[in-house]
Amino acid sequence: LWYWLFGRNWGYGRPYYGRRWEASLPGEVKVPFYKKVFAFVFGPDEPQPTREQKDRSVIRLIRARGGVLTTAELVEHTGATFAEAEEEMGRLLGAYDGEAIPSPDGEVVYVFEHLMPTLHHRAVREPRPAWQRLEPRKELTGNTAGTNLLVGGMNAFTLAASATAPWFILPRLGLGGPLAMVGLVVVPVTFSTLFFAVPGVRTWLVARENRRRRARNVRKVLLGLVYARTLAEDREVSEGEARTHVLQRLPEASPQDVERALHELAAELDAEVRVGEDGDTWYHFEALRRAFTASEAMRRALKLEERPVGEIVYSTADDAAAESRRAAELFDRALAAGEPELGRYVPAPERIDFEDEFEVVLPETLAAMGGR
Numbered sequence: 001l002w003y004w005l006f007g008r009n010w011g012y013g014r015p016y017y018g019r020r021w022e023a024s025l026p027g028e029v030k031v032p033f034y035k036k037v038f039a040f041v042f043g044p045d046e047p048q049p050t051r052e053q054k055d056r057s058v059i060r061l062i063r064a065r066g067g068v069l070t071t072a073e074l075v076e077h078t079g080a081t082f083a084e085a086e087e088e089m090g091r092l093l094g095a096y097d098g099e100a101i102p103s104p105d106g107e108v109v110y111v112f113e114h115l116m117p118t119l120h121h122r123a124v125r126e127p128r129p130a131w132q133r134l135e136p137r138k139e140l141t142g143n144t145a146g147t148n149l150l151v152g153g154m155n156a157f158t159l160a161a162s163a164t165a166p167w168f169i170l171p172r173l174g175l176g177g178p179l180a181m182v183g184l185v186v187v188p189v190t191f192s193t194l195f196f197a198v199p200g201v202r203t204w205l206v207a208r209e210n211r212r213r214r215a216r217n218v219r220k221v222l223l224g225l226v227y228a229r230t231l232a233e234d235r236e237v238s239e240g241e242a243r244t245h246v247l248q249r250l251p252e253a254s255p256q257d258v259e260r261a262l263h264e265l266a267a268e269l270d271a272e273v274r275v276g277e278d279g280d281t282w283y284h285f286e287a288l289r290r291a292f293t294a295s296e297a298m299r300r301a302l303k304l305e306e307r308p309v310g311e312i313v314y315s316t317a318d319d320a321a322a323e324s325r326r327a328a329e330l331f332d333r334a335l336a337a338g339e340p341e342l343g344r345y346v347p348a349p350e351r352i353d354f355e356d357e358f359e360v361v362l363p364e365t366l367a368a369m370g371g372r
Contacts, residue, residue, distance in 0.1 A: 015045035015365075017358040018142025024362060036143050040151045041198050043206075044142030049360040056360075057127040058092065059115060064126040065345075066299040067116040070109055072291040073345070076227055079130030079220040082268040107294035111302065129347060131224035133355040135213040140199060140206050152196075159192035218253045219261045221246045224349035226265060230289050232343030236282040237262075249352045292342045 016022070016035040021044075025031075039045075061077050062069050074085040089110055092098060098112040127133075141148055161169065165185050170176060175184070225245045229237045239259060246258045262283065266273060272284040358365070 015047075016142070017047060017356075018044040018139055019144050019147075020136075020356055021142075021358045021362075024358075024366070026366070036141075036147050037151050039143055040141045040148060041195060043140065043202060047358045047361045053360050053364070055092075055095070059096070060124055060127045062096075062112050062115050063124040065295070066303070067112050068109060068295050068299045068302065069112070070107065070291045070295045072288055073295060076129050076223060076345075077127065079133075079216060079223060081264075101298065103294040103297065105290065105294065107291055109295050109298045111298065126347070128353065128355070129224065129227075130220040131349065132347075132351065132353040134217045134220055134352055136354045136356055138206050138209045138213065140203060155192050155195045158188055159196075162188035162192065214250070214253060215257060215261070217250055218246055218257045219265070221249050221352055222258065222261050222265065224346070224352070226283075226285055227288070227346045228343070228349035230285045231292055231346050234289065236284045238276070238283075239281045289342070292345060296342065
């Protein structure tokens with residue numbers, strides 16, 4: 001009974017993030033039953049990643065893309081709005097000693113030279129884009145159905161027994177008086193009622209959060225289509241195509257969700273909009289292509305991972321005219337190499353995947369529990 005209630009190899013203060021997280025633990029670690037009872041009422045623990053843990057995948061993206069990034073690329077990775085990405089980019093510049101360099105055509109490119117520490121670093125694999133890191137539905141308890149049935153059944157028995165005790169239990173035991181009523185009826189009835197009432201209130205809160213997650217997921221899946229059509233094929237996106245693409249992958253979404261997300265994205269990128277002969281609305285995201293072209297030109301110009309030490313590509317001693325001239329020369333040489341192949345920066349837009357919140361803190365959690 002002690003083993004079942006409190007678990008083997010379980011330390012004080014360890015979190016329980018739900019059944020999917022439990023499946024990732026080493027086989028010798030068993031989540032104690034009391035954790036699942038608590039989760040039935042109040043929900044599973046929620047991961048609280050540190051700033052360094054949150055930045056881990058963004059740093060990988062910067063390194064994989066040669067130390068150069070634009071806001072549009074950060075949006076591709078996070079699924080955030082462009083306003084949110086601009087704010088986050090400002091934080092990244094300060095945290096990792098980056099530089100904001102304007103391109104000749106007015107695009108701002110962010111360079112993180114200090115995140116490329118060696119001249120011949122090992123190739124870094126890009127993290128998954130936003131549409132392959134969708135948010136799963138938030139669960140009410142995080143437990144399996146069998147565990148919830150067991151916990152709910154135990155509490156239902158307590159509620160039924162205590163509520164009927166004045167007629168079926170107390171007389172048979174010869175108990176009576178206010179002390180017996182309070183201790184054996186009022187307290188357990190109140191406790192068991194709250195045991196069910198708290199999850200009942202949380203059901204509404206969880207449903208509201210899942211609606212927000214659905215909206216964010218719709219945006220992320222839509223980003224995959226928009227980025228692929230704009231960068232890989234350089235063509236427009238229609239509302240009809242967007243609806244089909246998203247609803248095939250997220251059946252829980254509605255056409256209104258897709259249209260709302262598409263209109264918001266078009267406003268953020270100042271897309272060109274036209275109505276076709278068939279009545280469908282078409283969107284052309286030229287600003288998105290310009291942003292990626294500028295970042296690719298900057299990568300070719302700087303070549304942070306290849307250039308020899310001592311070559312000056314940017315100097316704080318430059319005045320405004322010299323800085324502009326140097327940047328223009330670099331971009332001209334880079335663009336002279338030919339039109340960049342931007343489609344390679346849009347991995348598998350037709351495929352979606354989900355990423356649990358606990359995956360951000362999983363390596364440290366497994367290490368603390370003796371996992372490999």
